[in-house]
Ligand SMILES: Nc1nc2c(c(=O)[nH]1)N[C@H]1C(S)=C(S)[C@@H](COP(=O)(O)O)O[C@H]1N2
Protein backbone atom coordinates (compact mmCIF):
# COMPACT_ATOMS: atom_id res chain seq x y z
CA UNK A 751 0.00 0.00 0.00
CA UNK A 752 2.86 2.41 0.88
CA UNK A 753 3.67 3.05 -2.75
CA UNK A 754 0.09 3.97 -3.69
CA UNK A 755 -1.11 7.55 -3.57
CA UNK A 756 -2.10 7.30 0.08
CA UNK A 757 -3.60 10.78 0.26
CA UNK A 758 -6.00 10.10 -2.61
CA UNK A 759 -6.91 6.75 -1.13
CA UNK A 760 -7.60 8.36 2.27
CA UNK A 761 -9.77 11.05 0.66
CA UNK A 762 -11.84 8.52 -1.25
CA UNK A 763 -12.20 6.33 1.84
CA UNK A 764 -13.47 9.38 3.76
CA UNK A 765 -16.04 10.08 1.03
CA UNK A 766 -17.29 6.53 1.39
CA UNK A 767 -17.61 6.92 5.17
CA UNK A 768 -19.47 10.22 4.80
CA UNK A 769 -21.67 9.03 1.93
CA UNK A 770 -20.47 12.05 -0.05
CA UNK A 771 -21.89 12.67 -3.54
CA UNK A 772 -25.05 10.70 -2.80
CA UNK A 773 -28.13 12.44 -4.18
CA UNK A 774 -30.73 9.95 -3.00
CA UNK A 775 -32.33 10.21 -6.44
CA UNK A 776 -32.93 7.24 -8.63
CA UNK A 777 -32.86 6.90 -12.36
CA UNK A 778 -33.65 4.02 -14.61
CA UNK A 779 -31.06 2.27 -16.72
CA UNK A 780 -32.19 2.23 -20.34
CA UNK A 781 -34.47 5.25 -19.77
CA UNK A 782 -32.20 7.93 -18.29
CA UNK A 783 -28.84 8.01 -19.98
CA UNK A 784 -27.10 10.00 -17.24
CA UNK A 785 -27.19 8.24 -13.86
CA UNK A 786 -28.10 10.30 -10.75
CA UNK A 787 -25.39 12.60 -9.40
CA UNK A 788 -23.28 12.38 -12.57
CA UNK A 789 -22.19 15.20 -14.89
CA UNK A 790 -21.15 14.87 -18.48
CA UNK A 791 -17.55 15.64 -19.47
CA UNK A 792 -16.00 15.99 -22.90
CA UNK A 793 -12.44 15.27 -21.82
CA UNK A 794 -11.29 11.97 -20.37
CA UNK A 795 -10.00 12.20 -16.79
CA UNK A 796 -7.28 9.80 -15.62
CA UNK A 797 -7.90 7.98 -12.34
CA UNK A 798 -5.61 5.46 -10.76
CA UNK A 799 -3.38 4.89 -7.75
CA UNK A 800 -0.52 6.91 -9.19
CA UNK A 801 1.38 3.97 -10.60
CA UNK A 802 1.05 3.67 -14.35
CA UNK A 803 2.95 0.49 -15.22
CA UNK A 804 4.84 0.39 -18.48
CA UNK A 805 4.12 -3.05 -19.91
CA UNK A 806 5.76 -3.57 -23.31
CA UNK A 807 3.62 -5.71 -25.60
CA UNK A 808 6.54 -8.17 -25.88
CA UNK A 809 6.31 -8.84 -22.12
CA UNK A 810 2.53 -8.60 -21.78
CA UNK A 811 0.58 -11.68 -20.74
CA UNK A 812 -3.02 -12.20 -19.78
CA UNK A 813 -3.64 -15.18 -17.48
CA UNK A 814 -7.23 -16.46 -17.44
CA UNK A 815 -7.68 -19.06 -14.74
CA UNK A 816 -9.60 -20.15 -11.66
CA UNK A 817 -12.62 -22.47 -11.66
CA UNK A 818 -12.49 -23.23 -15.38
CA UNK A 819 -12.06 -26.30 -17.55
CA UNK A 820 -9.45 -24.77 -19.80
CA UNK A 821 -7.20 -22.07 -18.28
CA UNK A 822 -5.21 -20.08 -20.84
CA UNK A 823 -2.38 -17.58 -20.92
CA UNK A 824 -2.34 -15.27 -23.92
CA UNK A 825 0.63 -13.30 -25.08
CA UNK A 826 -0.03 -10.21 -27.20
CA UNK A 827 -0.20 -12.07 -30.51
CA UNK A 828 -2.51 -14.74 -29.12
CA UNK A 829 -4.77 -12.01 -27.70
CA UNK A 830 -4.97 -10.23 -31.06
CA UNK A 831 -5.62 -13.55 -32.81
CA UNK A 832 -8.94 -13.92 -30.93
CA UNK A 833 -12.15 -12.76 -32.64
CA UNK A 834 -12.35 -8.97 -32.36
CA UNK A 835 -15.39 -6.89 -31.47
CA UNK A 836 -16.26 -3.20 -31.46
CA UNK A 837 -18.60 -1.63 -28.91
CA UNK A 838 -19.66 1.94 -28.16
CA UNK A 839 -20.53 2.68 -24.54
CA UNK A 840 -20.69 5.34 -21.83
CA UNK A 841 -18.29 5.64 -18.88
CA UNK A 842 -19.58 6.52 -15.40
CA UNK A 843 -16.94 7.20 -12.75
CA UNK A 844 -17.89 7.19 -9.07
CA UNK A 845 -16.20 10.62 -8.73
CA UNK A 846 -19.19 11.93 -10.73
CA UNK A 847 -17.99 12.32 -14.30
CA UNK A 848 -19.56 10.49 -17.20
CA UNK A 849 -18.22 10.31 -20.73
CA UNK A 850 -20.49 9.27 -23.58
CA UNK A 851 -19.85 7.28 -26.77
CA UNK A 852 -16.52 5.60 -26.17
CA UNK A 853 -15.70 3.30 -29.06
CA UNK A 854 -13.75 0.27 -27.88
CA UNK A 855 -12.14 -2.60 -29.78
CA UNK A 856 -10.89 -5.84 -28.30
CA UNK A 857 -11.94 -9.32 -27.23
CA UNK A 858 -15.39 -9.82 -25.72
CA UNK A 859 -15.74 -11.28 -22.25
CA UNK A 860 -18.23 -13.78 -23.69
CA UNK A 861 -15.56 -15.09 -26.02
CA UNK A 862 -13.18 -15.39 -23.06
CA UNK A 863 -15.78 -17.44 -21.17
CA UNK A 864 -16.37 -19.61 -24.27
CA UNK A 865 -12.66 -20.40 -24.43
CA UNK A 866 -11.94 -21.16 -20.76
CA UNK A 867 -15.32 -22.76 -19.95
CA UNK A 868 -16.11 -21.71 -16.36
CA UNK A 869 -17.40 -24.50 -14.11
CA UNK A 870 -21.06 -24.67 -13.11
CA UNK A 871 -20.77 -22.92 -9.73
CA UNK A 872 -18.85 -19.85 -10.93
CA UNK A 873 -20.48 -16.67 -9.59
CA UNK A 874 -17.66 -14.11 -9.50
CA UNK A 875 -14.83 -12.83 -11.63
CA UNK A 876 -11.72 -11.39 -9.95
CA UNK A 877 -9.24 -9.12 -11.72
CA UNK A 878 -5.60 -8.38 -10.99
CA UNK A 879 -3.62 -5.65 -12.76
CA UNK A 880 0.03 -4.85 -13.39
CA UNK A 881 -0.11 -1.99 -10.84
CA UNK A 882 -1.35 -4.31 -8.08
CA UNK A 883 -4.95 -3.08 -8.35
CA UNK A 884 -7.74 -5.62 -7.88
CA UNK A 885 -11.49 -5.55 -8.38
CA UNK A 886 -14.39 -8.01 -8.64
CA UNK A 887 -17.61 -8.34 -10.62
CA UNK A 888 -20.52 -10.73 -10.63
CA UNK A 889 -20.08 -13.41 -13.31
CA UNK A 890 -23.49 -12.49 -14.78
CA UNK A 891 -22.32 -8.88 -15.17
CA UNK A 892 -19.04 -9.95 -16.74
CA UNK A 893 -21.03 -11.77 -19.43
CA UNK A 894 -23.08 -8.74 -20.48
CA UNK A 895 -22.84 -8.04 -24.17
CA UNK A 896 -20.93 -4.75 -24.03
CA UNK A 897 -18.03 -6.05 -21.87
CA UNK A 898 -14.60 -6.56 -23.38
CA UNK A 899 -10.86 -6.57 -22.85
CA UNK A 900 -10.01 -3.57 -24.99
CA UNK A 901 -6.80 -2.53 -26.68
CA UNK A 902 -8.21 0.37 -28.75
CA UNK A 903 -10.28 3.44 -27.83
CA UNK A 904 -11.79 5.75 -30.45
CA UNK A 905 -9.56 4.24 -33.10
CA UNK A 906 -6.22 4.58 -31.28
CA UNK A 907 -4.29 2.13 -29.07
CA UNK A 908 -5.27 2.73 -25.43
CA UNK A 909 -2.61 4.99 -23.94
CA UNK A 910 -0.58 3.88 -20.96
CA UNK A 911 -2.38 6.34 -18.64
CA UNK A 912 -5.75 4.88 -19.61
CA UNK A 913 -4.64 1.30 -19.05
CA UNK A 914 -2.86 0.19 -22.22
CA UNK A 915 -1.83 -2.22 -23.57
CA UNK A 916 -5.20 -3.67 -22.49
CA UNK A 917 -7.95 -2.97 -19.97
CA UNK A 918 -11.40 -4.21 -19.09
CA UNK A 919 -14.48 -2.26 -20.12
CA UNK A 920 -17.56 -3.08 -18.06
CA UNK A 921 -19.72 -0.08 -18.94
CA UNK A 922 -22.82 -0.96 -16.96
CA UNK A 923 -21.02 -0.34 -13.62
CA UNK A 924 -18.95 2.44 -12.13
CA UNK A 925 -15.62 2.59 -13.90
CA UNK A 926 -13.57 1.43 -10.91
CA UNK A 927 -14.92 -2.03 -11.90
CA UNK A 928 -13.02 -1.73 -15.21
CA UNK A 929 -9.40 -2.55 -14.41
CA UNK A 930 -6.65 -0.89 -16.42
CA UNK A 931 -3.42 -2.82 -17.28
CA UNK A 932 -5.20 -6.11 -16.72
CA UNK A 933 -2.91 -9.06 -15.97
CA UNK A 934 -5.15 -11.82 -14.70
CA UNK A 935 -8.84 -12.76 -14.89
CA UNK A 936 -9.88 -15.41 -12.36
CA UNK A 937 -13.26 -17.14 -12.40
CA UNK A 938 -14.35 -18.01 -8.89
CA UNK A 939 -17.04 -19.72 -6.84
CA UNK A 940 -16.29 -17.30 -3.97
CA UNK A 941 -16.36 -13.53 -4.03
CA UNK A 942 -13.27 -11.53 -3.15
CA UNK A 943 -13.70 -7.75 -2.77
CA UNK A 944 -10.93 -5.73 -4.45
CA UNK A 945 -8.95 -2.58 -3.72
CA UNK A 946 -11.85 -0.10 -3.47
CA UNK A 947 -14.43 -2.64 -2.34
CA UNK A 948 -12.47 -3.19 0.91
CA UNK A 949 -12.17 0.59 1.35
CA UNK A 950 -15.84 1.42 1.64
CA UNK A 951 -16.96 1.18 -2.00
CA UNK A 952 -19.98 -0.85 -3.03
CA UNK A 953 -19.48 -4.47 -3.99
CA UNK A 954 -21.74 -4.17 -7.06
CA UNK A 955 -21.44 -0.52 -8.17
CA UNK A 956 -24.56 0.10 -10.28
CA UNK A 957 -24.61 3.84 -11.16
CA UNK A 958 -28.39 3.95 -11.75
CA UNK A 959 -28.93 2.71 -8.20
CA UNK A 960 -26.16 5.02 -6.94
CA UNK A 961 -24.34 2.07 -5.44
CA UNK A 962 -21.30 4.21 -4.66
CA UNK A 963 -20.54 3.04 -1.15
CA UNK A 964 -21.06 -0.10 0.87
N1 LIG B 1 -5.28 -1.16 -12.67
C1 LIG B 1 -6.09 -0.17 -12.29
N2 LIG B 1 -7.29 -0.08 -12.87
C2 LIG B 1 -8.13 0.91 -12.51
C3 LIG B 1 -7.78 1.84 -11.52
C4 LIG B 1 -6.50 1.71 -10.93
O1 LIG B 1 -6.10 2.48 -10.03
N3 LIG B 1 -5.68 0.70 -11.35
N4 LIG B 1 -8.67 2.84 -11.18
C5 LIG B 1 -10.09 2.62 -11.49
C6 LIG B 1 -10.88 3.82 -11.39
S1 LIG B 1 -11.26 4.34 -9.82
C7 LIG B 1 -11.40 4.45 -12.49
S2 LIG B 1 -12.50 5.71 -12.36
C8 LIG B 1 -10.98 4.06 -13.86
C9 LIG B 1 -10.38 5.25 -14.55
O2 LIG B 1 -10.00 4.93 -15.86
P1 LIG B 1 -9.35 6.10 -16.76
O3 LIG B 1 -8.14 6.60 -15.99
O4 LIG B 1 -9.02 5.49 -18.05
O5 LIG B 1 -10.40 7.17 -16.86
O6 LIG B 1 -10.03 3.02 -13.85
C10 LIG B 1 -10.27 2.03 -12.89
N5 LIG B 1 -9.35 0.95 -13.12
Ligand SMILES: [Mo]
Pocket residue numbers: 797843844845925926
Ligand atom coordinates in the same frame (compact mmCIF):
# COMPACT_ATOMS: atom_id res chain seq x y z
MO1 LIG C 1 -12.99 5.92 -10.08
